[in-house]
Amino acid sequence: MSVTVPGPTLGVVGGGQLGRMLAEAAAPLGVEVIVLDPTPDCPAAPVARDHIIGEFDDPDAVSDLAARVNAMTFEIELADADLLSDAISTFDVTVNPAPSTLAMIEDKLIQKRTLDDAGIPVPSFRPVDTVSELTTALDIFDAVMLKARTGGYDGRGNVPVTDPANAADALEAVGGSAMAERLIDFTRELSVIAVKGDETVRTFPPGENIHDEEILRETIVPARTSEEVRNRANAVARDVLETLDGRGVFGIELFETEAGDILVNEIAPRPHNSGHWTIEGAHSSQFEQHIRAVLGWPLGSTARRSPTVMTNILGTVDNSRPAALTGIEPALTDEHISLHWYGKDEVRPLRKMGHLTLSDDTISITDPSTDPDSLTIQSLIERARQCREAVAFIQTPPESS
Known part of the structure; x- marks a missing residue:
């Protein structure tokens, strides 16, 4: 195919932090983004070309988006698969990943049955x-x-x-x-960010995920497991892609058992929180890869640049209220840490408000499985945690009318 810049306009159903980072990744490629989201001033609004305010299942809003773009995707599973299918037949627009894939994944029972029927290991x-x-x-x-x-x-x-x-x-x-x-008694949780292009499949190195209260707190790359397990995780992820229709990035969550086996937990048909490390830690981010894939463009490299730790900044205030983030100086002082703020208007407990990524190419990790508590990988984790724990939220006064 022939690619020209400026490129096509991409419509994204969903304007949260994933939509924001998709729009940020699209701009250098010459691709403009229009988002559909019910929240006024949603996180993606400041960086997208336009924001259609509407519900994800509003036929008029989805039609409005489809009429204004060349291709469509989604950053949230609440997108309506039937309306996306209608957009394909009514407008001259492509939708990726395929609406049928969204419909399958958004029902966890159907998702598990599909994987199980394909011989993919699941609990x-x-x-x-x-x-x-x-x-x-x-x-x-x-x-x-x-x-x-x-x-x-x-x-x-x-x-x-x-x-x-x-x-x-x-x-x-x-x-x-x-x-x-x-309920799986797993050794660790892993994830593979996998990319399905027109004729090419690529995977990022597996990340090790640390959760608390079912919320992702940290992703560590490379995962502190054996090379054999990492290779097995990549192989399972590629098998998963065989069951999915359409192009794009898929976040594939995995369990590693005590025996070193890999089981698929869940699939996200979009960029994933555990792939945020790729913005600084890989040659091309999951967001750039998603843009390339859904447009049918050649994919970029998924190779890791350096050992990387991503840690989420979660809301800690009671209830839901406007707040500002303080204590970011330690993160800004560390030359290897990048701060990502999502621009959400209100903070509430455990809401994802931003993340920190520590990607340090001055250290070398050849095989973290041989010494998972080595100073090199552990120093990255501790530096990221110290910067995360230094931040705090303070309530901001309401805007005067």
Whole structure:
């Protein structure tokens, strides 16, 4: 294909921090971005060419977006797969990843069944709609992670269950129709950011993810595991891509078991929080790769530049209120740390407000699995944590009318 710059206009359903970083990555490529999001002044609005204010399932808003762009994608699973399919047939526009892939992934039970049918290793699972079915699942698996079939993210919609006495409350908490998945006693959580282009598939090096309260706190690259396990994770990720239609970046979350096996936890059909390290830590970021892929352009390199640690900045204030971030001087002083602020108007507990990335090419890590607590990798982790722990939120006065 022939690529010219300035390039096409890309429509993005969703204007959160992922939409913001997509627009930032698109600008150097000569690609303009229009976002659709229900929130006025959403994080992507300041960096996108335009912002259509509308719900993700609003047919008029989606049609308005489709009529103004050359290609479409999405940065949130709340995008409506049927409306995206309609856009393809009604307007001269491409949509990637394919709406059928979105529809499959957004239902966690269908997602797991699709992977299982393809022979991809996943934890054992069962559909659960009643207390009796959940109790049966507990009899079989002993302990389960109960997952809402749709709508869950960042730990929302996930409830661990070990006691049948808690079955009714757990099922109510996830909203009824759910999937019970065997609770895995994993060694570590990994993820692979995989890219599916027109004829090319590429994967970034696996990252090691550290969660707390089901929220991602840190991603460490290279993952502190053996080269064999990292290769196995990449191979599984490539197998996953074979089950997915359309082009783009996919965040593939994995469990590493004590035996070194890899199980697929979940798939995100978009750039992923655990791939933010690629902005500074890889030759091309997951966001640039997503732009290239959905437009059908040649893909960039996914090679790692240097050892990297990404740590999320999460809201710590009570309730939801306007606030500003202070204590960023240590991060700004460290010449290897980059600060990313998402521009959200209000802070609330555990809301992702930004992240810090420490990418240091002055140190060498040949195989972190041989000494995972070595000073080199541990020093990166500690430096990133110190800078993260130095920041704090202060309430800002409301704007005068």
